[in-house]
Amino acid sequence: MRNIFIIVKKEIRQILRDKLMMLIIFVMPTLQLLILPLAATFEMKEIKMYVVDFDNSPTSRDLINKFSSSPFYNIVGSAYSHRQAEANIISNKADFVLEIPANMERELQTLGAAKVQFVVNAINGMVAGLINGYSTAIIADFNSEIRTELTGGKYTNQLRAPTYSYWFNPQLDYKTYMIPGILIMMVSIIGLFLTAMNMVREKEIGTIEQINVTPIRKYEFIIGKSLPFCLIGLVVLTLGLLLAMLIYDVPVLGSIWLIYGVAMVYLFAVLGIGLFISAISDTQQQAMFVAWFFVMIFILISGLFTPSESMPDWLKGINTVNPIYYGIKMIRMVMLKGASFYDILPELKAVAIYGVCAMSLAVRAYRKRV
Amino acid sequence: MITITNISKSYGKVQALKNVGFEVSRGELFGLIGPDGAGKTSLMRILATLILPDSGSASIAGRDVVKDYRYIRNNIGYMPGRFSLYQDLSMEENLQFFATIFGTTIKENYELIKPIYSQIEPFKKRKAGALSGGMKQKLALSCALIHRPEALILDEPTTGVDAVSRTEFWEMLKELKRYDITIIVSTPYMDEAGLCDRVALIQSGNILQVDTPQNIVNSYKGKLYAIKAQDIYQLNNLLRQHTNIESCFTFGEFLHIVFKNDSSEQQAIVLDYLENQGMKNIVVQPINPNIEDCFIQLLQ
Incomplete structure (x- = not known):
């Protein structure tokens, strides 16, 4: 116990003395939190829309109005030629083309159904999906209106399209959703990289030689190494939470103590991985690349940027060993949903087990003699 | 005090130590002398419990370096060939760190390190990384001594140090004999052999001769x-x-x-x-x- 304290004291002293380190700890997360939420927005604004209206009827004009009155669409032009519309998509002047065939109104009145065509620029599949979703919703909305008109009010009592109510994030504000995840990402990167580089640095400089001939036990050394970084992780989290609340107005529905509790358990796992990487590496470069590899993959499949539910099953399988996945899930639940300790218990357990395994591996991998 | 019996150690195909054996008695200043790559560091690291020998055994104060490594680590001072203290900590902080880790204080053993440490003490606030080679050496020796070890294992302490500092360093080692500390020191400098009580000459993992410097010189064949x-x-x-x-x-x-x-x-x-x-x-x-x-x- 005493030895752990001695190592913690030494580490903190070294960290405080390292100016670049202080910059990494305080400036890097701040900048990340200022920039990333804006970059990671999935809200579509200003969809460039092109209209080809062969029908030119009151109904078709109503439909076009329906689009143009939406805040998301911006009609950039119209033509009577399919080819011209396509040319606009190819030259990137339009994202979306609405083509209304001739006789749409008549077909609606006589046959009770008609077709319109969407042409979507799908260079960015995600954007295309969103445009398609928005446009389909507008058509559906339009349908329910004309149904009343066309049937002369016969079906006015018919079940209307359901209205939506977005729970926990009523405005569907993307930042609200992203920021808790970014907080976890920040804490993970800082924690994983700093620990991964730390122990291997002692190997590179040679100070480990001197440590290895002292009576310090392996677990004391590993724990002594991880505590200061746990503290740094919590400082970064605090900084991030403050920024999130002050700048982005992100709600914190759950208990702040629970957030810190989750963060501590989570950091235990992340630092364990970092120290394990450090223990098996011989140089800082090696440690850096290994850490980078895992952080990249873990973040991309964690569900931070894209919903992990829509990933292939085998990838979802990997998420069961992805601490970042659990971390993001837990913090979103606590911050946005006000989840209680019992709500997140399964994830918390998983991360705790993860942490115990990672730390034990780190202790095992660190060899005082070869 | 230190007994080495038939120790062999290989790194892949390279055999660093071949059936090495000798004894060092209590309070002796023993030199392990040989050129670079002779196997000096391997032997020192085995004694310091940092690597395991392939075969053979070694003991310090009757304790086996493999089985009883915990006792050994508590009771020896080891100075690696490369400066291995924290360069971003001050001199005093380094000394304090190693003192507390061995469960002692600078004050408690100050008298032992005084002849060495007092020379560099005026600079105790200076970071270890900013010290000159000679000062680093003195600090490292102080740190190795701070827990009053029974034996000191010094791996090439004078390599890369100027002539004056080298002489000073050997004076300090002689001084330590008063405290009955057994010292085994390796060096590639043949001229330092004369400063030891006894020396072992080592080459390509073989011990060529173990004797007092005088006896070795006397055994020279021819004129x-x-x-x-x-x-x-x-x-x-x-x-x-x-x-x-x-x-x-x-x-x-x-x-x-x-x-x-x-x-x-x-x-x-x-x-x-x-x-x-x-x-x-x-x-x-x-x-x-x-x-x-x-x-x-x-x-x-």
Whole structure:
């Protein structure tokens, strides 16, 4: 116990003395939190829309109005030629083309159904999906209106399209959703990289030689190494939470103590991985690349940027060993949903087990003699 | 105090130590002398419980370095060949760190390190990384001593240190004998052998000889002469080809030679031959062999 304290004291002293380190700890997360939420927005604004209206009827004009009155669409032009519309998509002047065939109104009145065509620029599949979703919703909305008109009010009592109510994030504000995840990402990167580089640095400089001939036990050394970084992780989290609340107005529905509790358990796992990487590496470069590899993959499949539910099953399988996945899930639940300790218990357990395994591996991998 | 029995250690195909064995008695200042790559560091690291020998055993104060490593780590001071203290911590912080880790304080053992530490104490707030080579050495020795170890294992402490600091360092080691600390020190500098109580000469993982420096010098076979001439290069070539020369090695501005036949007539024949070959200003004088001469002879 005493030895752990001695190592913690030494580490903190070294960290405080390292100016670049202080910059990494305080400036890097701040900048990340200022920039990333804006970059990671999935809200579509200003969809460039092109209209080809062969029908030119009151109904078709109503439909076009329906689009143009939406805040998301911006009609950039119209033509009577399919080819011209396509040319606009190819030259990137339009994202979306609405083509209304001739006789749409008549077909609606006589046959009770008609077709319109969407042409979507799908260079960015995600954007295309969103445009398609928005446009389909507008058509559906339009349908329910004309149904009343066309049937002369016969079906006015018919079940209307359901209205939506977005729970926990009523405005569907993307930042609200992203920021808790970014907080976890920040804490993970800082924690994983700093620990991964730390122990291997002692190997590179040679100070480990001197440590290895002292009576310090392996677990004391590993724990002594991880505590200061746990503290740094919590400082970064605090900084991030403050920024999130002050700048982005992100709600914190759950208990702040629970957030810190989750963060501590989570950091235990992340630092364990970092120290394990450090223990098996011989140089800082090696440690850096290994850490980078895992952080990249873990973040991309964690569900931070894209919903992990829509990933292939085998990838979802990997998420069961992805601490970042659990971390993001837990913090979103606590911050946005006000989840209680019992709500997140399964994830918390998983991360705790993860942490115990990672730390034990780190202790095992660190060899005082070869 | 330190017993080494039949220790072997290989790194892949390279055999660093071959059946090495010797003993160091309590309070002795023991030198392990040999060129780079002779296996000195491997042996020191085995004694310091940092690597395991492939075979053989070693013990310090009757405790096995493999089984009883925990006792050994508590009771030896080890100074690696490379400066291994925290460069971003101050001198005092380093010393304090190692003192507390061994469960002691600077104050408690100050008297032991005083002769060394007091020399650098005025700079105790300075970061270890900003110290000169000699000062680093003194700090490292202080840190290795701070827990009053029974034995000190010093791996090439004087490599890369200037001549004055080297002399000072050896003075300090001699001083430590008063405290009955057994010291084993490795060095590639043959001239430091004379400063040890006893030395072991090591080459390619083999111990060539273990004895007092005086006995090693006394055991030199043949009579050694130093010779020089104006053209030392040509002199070397001529002597090495000569049939009456047992051995010839450059040694500073002189060549150290041993005649096969040491009689004055035979010596005169060699000198005449050299003069006939155009050697000028030839100086020959009998000298006492030093450890390096012995080392070279043992290698032959």
